[in-house]
Amino acid sequence: MGKLFKHLSQNDRIKMETMLNSGHKVVEVAEYLHVHRSTIYREIKRGEYTHRNSDYTEETRYSSDLGQKNHDWNAQGKGRNIKIGNDRPLAEYIEEKIIEDKYSPEAALAAAAESGIEFTTSISVRTLYRYIDKGIFLKLTNKDLPVKGKRKKHNKRVKVQKRASAGESIENRPDEVKDREIFGHWEMDTVKGKQGVTKSCMLVLTERKTRDEIIVKLPDQKAASVVEAIDRLERKWGDMFTKVFRSITVDNGVEFSDYEGLERSVLHEGEKRTFAFYCHPYSSWERGSNENNNRLIRRHIPKGEDFDEKQDRDIEYIENWINNYPRGIFGFKTSAQLFEEEIRNLA
Template identity: 50%
Template sequence: MPPFCHIRKLEEGRMHKHLTWTDRLKIEKGLKEGLKPCAIADRLHVHNTTIYRELKRGRYTHLNSDLTTEERYSPEIAQQRYEENLKAKGGELKIGNDYELSAFIEKKIGEEGYSPAAVVGEIKRLGLTFKTEISEKTIYNYIDKGIFYGISRESLPEHGERKRKYDKVERKKAARAPQGESIEERPQEINDRQTFGHWEGDCVCGKKRTKETLLVLSERLTRNEIIIKMPDQTAASVVAALNKLERRFGKKFSQIFKSITFDNGSEFMDCAGIEKSVYGKDRKRTKVYYCHPYSAYERGTNENINKMIRRFLPKGTDFRKVTVAYIQRVETWINNYPREILGFETSGSLFERYVAEAA
């Protein structure tokens, strides 16, 4: 499923709903009226992919009177397959006849891009109750058995693969001396994520031979993400983006952005411009630290969230064709995603809490 489907779901704000027998009859009626799947989805207030999966579930080959054949949808076949799907592959399935829980899992993973861990965390966070309690491991097992219609390991963000052991590369000498302090000078409380307001920064590049890029900032404690579209990957654009961000947060900026850690890219070399406040010539708005060369692991939060961004804006994306509104929706999705490392709270809710407490 294309990543933009996840965004559309969020944008429309549609409530979770599993298809009933009545819904299937409405789908059949809509098809007879000549409606497209998107229009049927609008009518039932469900996501487009729910309808596409349902049409596949109820598909059969119809023999016409002139002996030609055509693909049609049968609500009877769809209902039968839906009910049998949970029973056929293991009569003692824990999920049993809990169709509502099954539909919730299909929706979260298949339509909104959640991982099994995030699904379990979302159930706990929202206090949802179903007939059955289910664990992350059980969801993985059911996916492998094909219990959930239209969901496979390929549907998962990381395909369920374990991360490889990371071998740190030998440090190389920088091509240029950083204009600010090295990460070695960064206080231990920042390294240990003990305090709020310390960020990691990077640029996400677009299609080759195009200038537009994204400045991405990740707060280390809450994992909150800010994504800003820039006209090019230059030091001047980075400073301009931070100027705009400072005006957005106003006097609270220096408390929310106490420090930012960048790599040694040329676009981050204007240390003085990055640190200088727009509200006073001699006033500093933040403190900049620089990583060692070829040491992306020193910005681990940034790197991990960049992978989430690439789910929606894969490598080779022409950012000239990507609107600011779409980028904002990607940012919102990331910040509303329940994170296991945060006890399945969302980074956005934690960030707002700390911002409210900022002096």
């Protein structure tokens, strides 16, 4: 294992440049220098430059001088030895969780701790972020991080409310909803696709206490389709619906304008099944759980992407992924675990 992670010397870099320019493959260079191939890949990245040939064509080559220069520069401020360099399985596990499974660094480390795999070392979240910043990993970069690699530009616009909400204001919502102590209070929103192209939308409901997520694909963005989706949920849950869905908080979008349809029961005529509360105009923070879960959805369906062709199984996969995502706020328990506990308590 020690040989696989040895440091390259300046002489090793010169041999490496000669072999690569002679057409040798990375695996062959790694075997000759007695290092792992990932060491060669990282070194190539460190010493890469664009070479112009005599016929004015360009190609990417490796320079041992440039590689050594960058190595010396990085060594000046690297501080302590890199712990993860002695634990390749942990490095690969973290890369897979963040790149393939779209986990945050915090969630990736929590998953590693719960995986049952006996890694030879452990690192803190802060150290992991530092490793990613310094380019320690072979594949993982800041661009793979769900938030850090995708900064959003904010344009200042004057917003005008198009209509007043007809339903009950959030100001009259019971304190138990705000405190998140009582299970069964939800936030609801729609996630839309490419403007002017995507006709469908996703109706998303987030339970405030457990952050459990329900995602339903709607054929359009009409109020009638939203009410129909809630009707289906009531039929699914039966008499449990009023306990599981005590209230639903929405924004002032046209798709939520039928507050009477949202509240009235399809199983018990003349009775209410839930209470709908409307946020203040342009106050998305009043549905903070919704907004956070919507960001998780966007890891799978980026904003501006047309998702008309998404199948129910695709939506179900995203819903399950969110509900089984380790949450730092819950000590890295999942929403699915907490939701099941609450349902058992109701039963």
